[in-house]
Amino acid sequence: MTITHYEAEKTSTPKTVTVDPSVPRVEIDPFSIAYFADPHPAQEQLREAGPVIWIEQWQCYAxxxxxxxxxxxxxxxxxxxxxxxxxxxxxxxxxxxxQSIILEADPPAHTRTRAVLSRVLSPAVMKTLRDRFTAAAEAKVDELLSRGRFDAIADFAEAYPLSVFPDALGLKPDGREHLLPYASLVFNAFGPPNELRQTAIERSAPHRAYVEAQCQRENLAPGGFGACIHAQADEGKxxxxxxxxxxxxxxxxxLDTTVNGLGAAIYCLARYxxxxxxxxxxxxxxxxxxxxxxxxxxxVQTFFRTTTRDVELSGITIPEGQKVLMFLGAANRDPRRWENADSYDVTRRTSGHVGFGSGIHMCVGQxxxxxxxxxxxSTLARKVKNIAISGPIERRFNNTLRGLERLPVTFTAT
Structure with missing residues (x-):
C-alpha cells in the first residue's frame, strides 16, 4: 500500500531495510516542511494505512x-x-x-531518577506555587489588556512562562535568552538528519554552554527546583x-512544551x-x-522508541532493534478514541490524551x-471578554514540536 508523497527535505536517508510485504509502506515524510504546515490530512492517511506502518523516507516502523x-x-x-x-x-x-538519565533511560535506572523528580515536582509543591503563578498571570493579562493588540506568542505564551518558571527552577537572571533556543534545539535534535536538525546542532554551542553552567549547584538559587534536585544527591537518592x-x-x-501549549490554547480560544x-x-x-x-x-507531535526484541503489535511483527515512530498528534485526533476528534471542546473528557506522553515516561514538566x-x-476567563486574531499568523517549524511563531491578537476587557 502506498500513500501520497509529501514534499521531502533534501537529505540522506538510512540504509534500506527489508520489511515484511504485509506492512503498509507509506511515502509521507513526517519531517518535511510541507507536512509541518498542515499535518492533519497526512495524519489521517497514516492512521488509515494500518495499525503498524513503514515510513519509507526514514526507514522506520510507525x-x-x-x-x-x-x-x-x-x-x-x-x-x-x-x-x-x-x-x-x-x-x-x-x-x-x-544522554538524558530520565528521558533516554529505561527501568530500573529510570525508576530511580524519575522518583527524584516526582518528589521535587510533587502536587504539594505545585500548591505552594499557585498564588505566585496566579499573580504573575493576572499582571501579565492586565498589561496586555492595556495594550489591546499584541503578539500572543512572544508577548504571552513565551513571556509568561519565562516570568515564572526560571525563578521556580532557581536560575540566575543573566543569560535567560538562551532558554527557548536550547529547548527548541533539543526537540529538533530528536528528528532525522534534515536541515532543521543539522542547523540547530550547528548553532547549539552557546546555548549548551549556558545550560550546562546553570545546572551546576553553585549557580542555582536556594529553594528552587534545581537546588532541591541537588539536595536529593546529598541524601543519596x-x-x-x-x-x-x-x-x-x-x-x-x-518550558518549550508549556510555551507551545499556552500558544495552542490562545489560538483555539480565538478561533472558537x-x-x-x-x-x-x-x-x-x-x-x-x-x-x-x-x-x-x-x-509534542512525535517520539521514537526502539524494540528490544521481536514483538507482535496488532498482527504485525516488528523485529528487534527497530525504531518505532509514535505519532502522538495523530493519536490525539484518532476518531476510534475521540468523538468529533477534529473539534475543540472545552467540556470534553480529555483523560487519556497523549499530549504529554503516557506511562512511565510521561512529561516530567507536566x-x-x-x-x-x-x-x-482562568485569568483570561475572568478578565477578557473577547480574543480576536488581528493579523496573519506564522507557524514555527520543529522536528518534534508544533507551535506558532507569531499570533497577532486583540484582547477586549470584560
Missing part, C-alpha cells in the same frame, strides 16, 4: 492510531528509550549531547554527577469564540480547556505546564 501509540508507550521493556527517543539509535551512533543532568532534563521539559464563552461562563473549565488544547494541537495553563486560562 504507529499513528491511539491504541497502538498507547500500547507502545506503556511497554517500556519492549519499546525502550535508552537507545534514543529520536531517530538516532544510540546503540549505533554517539548522542549529540550527554542520585549521584552528585547525575544532579546537573536531571536539572537539564527539567529545564528543557518544563463559542468555546471561550463556555469557559467564561464556567471558570472551573480552565484546566480542561488547557488539556483539550494540548490534545487538539498536540504541541504538573508545571498544567498549573501554568490553568491559572492563565
Amino acid at each position: 504507529v499513528a492510531r491511539y491504541a497502538e501509540v498507547h500500547a507502545v508507550l506503556h511497554d517500556p521493556l519492549t519499546f525502550c528509550s535508552s537507545r534514543g527517543v529520536g531517530l538516532s539509535d544510540f546503540a549505533k551512533e554517539k548522542p549529540w549531547r550527554p 542520585i549521584a552528585h554527577d547525575e544532579a546537573p543532568l536531571l536539572v537539564r532534563s527539567l529545564l528543557s521539559a518544563g 469564540p463559542e468555546q471561550f464563552d463556555r469557559l467564561r461562563a464556567d471558570v472551573s473549565l480552565a484546566r480542561n480547556a488547557f488539556e483539550e488544547a494540548v490534545r487538539y494541537e498536540s504541541p 504538573l508545571v505546564a498544567r498549573l501554568e495553563g490553568e491559572v492563565v486560562l
Whole structure:
C-alpha cells in the first residue's frame, strides 16, 4: 500500500531495510516542511494505512492510531528509550549531547531518577506555587489588556512562562535568552538528519554552554527546583554527577512544551469564540480547556522508541532493534478514541490524551505546564471578554514540536 508523497527535505536517508510485504509502506515524510504546515490530512492517511506502518523516507516502523501509540508507550521493556527517543539509535551512533538519565533511560535506572523528580515536582509543591503563578498571570493579562493588540506568542505564551518558571527552577537572571533556543534545539535534535536538525546542532554551542553552567549547584538559587534536585544527591537518592543532568532534563521539559501549549490554547480560544464563552461562563473549565488544547494541537507531535526484541503489535511483527515512530498528534485526533476528534471542546473528557506522553515516561514538566495553563486560562476567563486574531499568523517549524511563531491578537476587557 502506498500513500501520497509529501514534499521531502533534501537529505540522506538510512540504509534500506527489508520489511515484511504485509506492512503498509507509506511515502509521507513526517519531517518535511510541507507536512509541518498542515499535518492533519497526512495524519489521517497514516492512521488509515494500518495499525503498524513503514515510513519509507526514514526507514522506520510507525504507529499513528491511539491504541497502538498507547500500547507502545506503556511497554517500556519492549519499546525502550535508552537507545534514543529520536531517530538516532544510540546503540549505533554517539548522542549529540550527554544522554538524558530520565528521558533516554529505561527501568530500573529510570525508576530511580524519575522518583527524584516526582518528589521535587510533587502536587504539594505545585500548591505552594499557585498564588505566585496566579499573580504573575493576572499582571501579565492586565498589561496586555492595556495594550489591546499584541503578539500572543512572544508577548504571552513565551513571556509568561519565562516570568515564572526560571525563578521556580532557581536560575540566575543573566543569560535567560538562551532558554527557548536550547529547548527548541533539543526537540529538533530528536528528528532525522534534515536541515532543521543539522542547523540547530550547528548553532547549539552557546546555548549548551549556558545550560550546562546553570545546572551546576553553585549557580542555582536556594529553594528552587534545581537546588532541591541537588539536595536529593546529598541524601543519596542520585549521584552528585547525575544532579546537573536531571536539572537539564527539567529545564528543557518544563518550558518549550508549556510555551507551545499556552500558544495552542490562545489560538483555539480565538478561533472558537463559542468555546471561550463556555469557559467564561464556567471558570472551573480552565484546566480542561488547557488539556483539550494540548490534545487538539498536540504541541509534542512525535517520539521514537526502539524494540528490544521481536514483538507482535496488532498482527504485525516488528523485529528487534527497530525504531518505532509514535505519532502522538495523530493519536490525539484518532476518531476510534475521540468523538468529533477534529473539534475543540472545552467540556470534553480529555483523560487519556497523549499530549504529554503516557506511562512511565510521561512529561516530567507536566504538573508545571498544567498549573501554568490553568491559572492563565482562568485569568483570561475572568478578565477578557473577547480574543480576536488581528493579523496573519506564522507557524514555527520543529522536528518534534508544533507551535506558532507569531499570533497577532486583540484582547477586549470584560
